[in-house]
Amino acid sequence: MVTTALAGRAAVRRGAVRRRSEAAVGVLLLAPSLLIIFGVVLYPAAFAGYLSVLNLHIGRPGVAFVGLQNYVRLLSLPEFWRSVGRGLVWTAGSLGPQVVLGLALASLLNYPGLRARVLYRGLVTLPWLVPTVTVAIIWRWMFHDVYGVINAVLMGLGITDHPIPWLADPDLAMAAVIVANVWRGLPLMVVLFLAALQSIPRDLYDAAEMDGASPWQRYLRVILPQLAPVVWIAAVLRTIWTFNFFDLPWIMTHGGPGEATTIPPVYAYLVTFSGYRLSEGAAVTVVMFAILVVFALLYFRLSPEDEHAPAR
């Protein structure tokens, strides 16, 4: 009996050692991700918040705590609110076409009778593979008033008799960067929507057909409601990414002409690195974060219920 008891306690100790060892390996495996999240996300965010309550200016000696002074000044600047307005135009203008075109392309790629489906699916993802800098430069040249292929086609077809200054007109410049952004972001939407389409049970189509629904009715009443949760999450993610997107508008237009494409990330860059006002630039990024938090909260409030989620 003593031997059995001793053996039992030894087994328990071995079990505890194994669990601690497994936990240690788990922590080590998580460590790189945690380091990245801390180093690239949490620490910079916290540091930006800290900077925003100082008066740090490159080339100006001394740093002092100023509380919310930077926020008060920022929120009173018409140019900041203009950049927010442009940011909303940029985001909504990019998102709408991406969702609509993404759904349309995904539906086409899901069509059972489509030949060379694999080829088309590959082609659709091509914009995703091109680096953003390259995308911006290519589209900048395409929209060039003298050399651009877009003007060449429009003038060749007789649609216009003079070159259109896409990137020099404040309204057209925003449209141009939106077009480039839609082209860039479409593959992600197509991939997400296509995966969702393929997960819709075949029975639902058959049942609707048997009930006499037309193809359009089947799409509206059966497919779209099934896709709603995926469309919703894709739209939210895309909104956050687009609102924060710096590279494409900066390289295409540098926020110009004038300030026509100066959206909040570009504005933050100009305030911080061209204006040398580090603390004010940090305040811009904190306000941007607050805007997106409000948006995310709205999302959770308004998101459609997922019918496949387990009932509580």
Next chain:
Amino acid sequence: MRPIIASVVILTLLLGLSPLLPRTAAQSMKLTLWSTLTQDERVAAMRKLIERFEKENAGTSVELVTMPWGGALDKMNAAILAGNAPDLSTVGQGWPQSLSGTGGIVPLDDVAQRLGPDKFVGTSLRVMGSLDGKVWSVPVYVTPHGFFYRKSWLAEKNVAPPKTWDEFYTAAVAMTDRKRNRYAWTIPFDIHGGKAVWAWLLSDGETIFVPKQGGGWALDFDNPRTTETYEFLKRIHLQAAPAGAPSYSQSEIEELFAKEVLGMYYETPGVLLTVKKMNPKILSDVGFFAVPPGKRRGSGQGWVGLVVYKTPRAELAKKFVEFMFRQDNLVEFTLSYPYYHFPAYQPVLTAKAYTDHVPPELLGVARGAPEILKWSAGISMWQGPNPWAGEIEAKMILPRTLAKILVNHMPVPQAVREADGELRALIQR
């Protein structure tokens, strides 16, 4: 298996954190040089200099990092703030004065003394490289700015190269023929645009800053001269520039000139190299004239210097600067890109090795260069160096003002007032 996985993860973490470790002695002999001279020829010339320096200074190495001009000053400021500035870098006009305010660069008075301060051409050292009596940068080269133009385009219309503002306007309108996709001229609406606007402001008697009695600077921008200059530039752009001009960068404008869309190009003779590469048949048709005087003569100038940053390797970096100024080295470097590099250092300017190898198409510009450099200045530095010149260029205050006028149809006096407000905010520290 688990010990192997744990070992791999620990090793990866250590490798990722290794940049945070202090430098070893070997690494302390390694200089980092940031260069905004990105063309292949200049990079090759710089690498050759570096190899020679490393050979003569056993145990040292120099890492060359190239970056474009746009955003470079922002990067330098950010690096100083982050504590990871390079050891030395090239800088543009006004940048030494701006960087000196950060406390991140070291004075180079000792280097200038050893090189001979009187051997630097014109204002290249005592104005462009200095502030408050200290030398912050030694000039590697200067470039006279002027107008390069298509002689045949003016000859077709029986118009002579302009010598006054009115004649310039007449010439610009004469050159423009939208049906043939021909336009006269535009400023670049990027960081280089400030130099073009400044040249006209200077020519109209505007200096932006005036010295105050007792020291310091007073701003004098919102005045009739500035308004007149911007009205003139607005007229030129509306009549004689492509509609897309407010979106053009300097490199695009160079190409448009080479591709025979623009009939005039303002700035450095570097455009001749672009023409030589893209459309050599028009090279002999390119002429040169200085900025037509308004109320006085005035022009911009290109200027590039070297600064040394406050790092543990500052003395070694100074050694590299002096090495670069050794006559044979600087002649070779200057000739690597002669279209941009007019020597700021007399021993190079007068060296037979240099004068015998200046490309023939540059001779016309070279002959006029000393005269142009005499009445030219860096942005806002006509009256002397000030701490804000670099920021004025980096913020693109001057070209953005013209963009507001052309793109947002802002009345000229309002645009000038807004620019005055931006400049005032700069100097109120």
